[in-house]
Amino acid sequence: xxxxxxxxxxxxxxxxxxxxxxxxxxxxxxxxxxxxxxxxxxxxxxxxxxxxxxxxxxxxxxxxxxxxxxxxxxxxxxxxxxxxxxxxxxxxxxxxxxxxxxxxxxxxxxxxxxxxxxxxxxxxxxxxxxxxxxxxxxxxxxxxxxxxxxxxxxxxxxxxxxxxxxxxxxxxxxxxxxxxxxxxxxxx
Numbered sequence: 177x178x179x180x181x182x183x184x185x186x187x188x189x190x191x192x193x194x195x196x197x198x199x200x201x202x203x204x205x206x207x208x209x210x211x212x213x214x215x216x217x218x219x220x221x222x223x224x225x226x227x228x229x230x231x232x233x234x235x236x237x238x239x240x241x242x243x244x245x246x247x248x249x250x251x252x253x254x255x256x257x258x259x260x261x262x263x264x265x266x267x268x269x270x271x272x273x274x275x276x277x278x279x280x281x282x283x284x285x286x287x288x289x290x291x292x293x294x295x296x297x298x299x300x301x302x303x304x305x306x307x308x309x310x311x312x313x314x315x316x317x318x319x320x321x322x323x324x325x326x327x328x329x330x331x332x333x334x335x336x337x338x339x340x341x342x343x344x345x346x347x348x349x350x351x352x353x354x355x356x357x358x359x360x361x362x363x364x
Contacts, residue, residue: 212328
């Protein structure tokens with residue numbers, strides 16, 4: 177499928193609720209190159225309520241990325257993007273030596289605002305571009321067929337009907353672990 181919108185009817189059953197959407201709809205976006213979780217609404221009411229949660233910044237989003245360089249500890253990026261305030265918190269999860277790049281760091285990222293390419297821009301401007309980033313990255317650090325090493329790994333929000341706290345998490349794609357292991361192995 178060329179788009180998520182085209183793929184959804186083939187992988188999700190329609191809701192049995194009366195205001196069911198004919199085609200389920202994503203209520204937030206990921207860059208085309210970013211992998212991971214998407215929040216999908218299957219009814220009109222769910223789409224409206226989930227959209228309001230995003231507008232009020234009541235959805236916590238978590239990402240993992242492999243970046244070039246050694247990133248120690250944690251902190252925040254607060255640089256403007258396209259003239260608008262933008263804020264991202266980060267925490268280093270793992271650092272491995274790399275022949276090509278000195279070090280690679282696996283980071284946990286939490287965008288506190290929702291600017292286009294926010295994580296990619298913040299990391300690039302900090303001198304730690306994401307591996308595989310063809311737009312903001314370093315030439316030579318794009319692995320053929322591997323794509324961008326950025327994955328939406330967590331969403332926390334109030335369920336649109338029950339108001340139950342939903343905490344959904346996934347592991348990043350296997351390519352993350354394989355890259356880090358290969359770099360460690362090649363360095364020794």
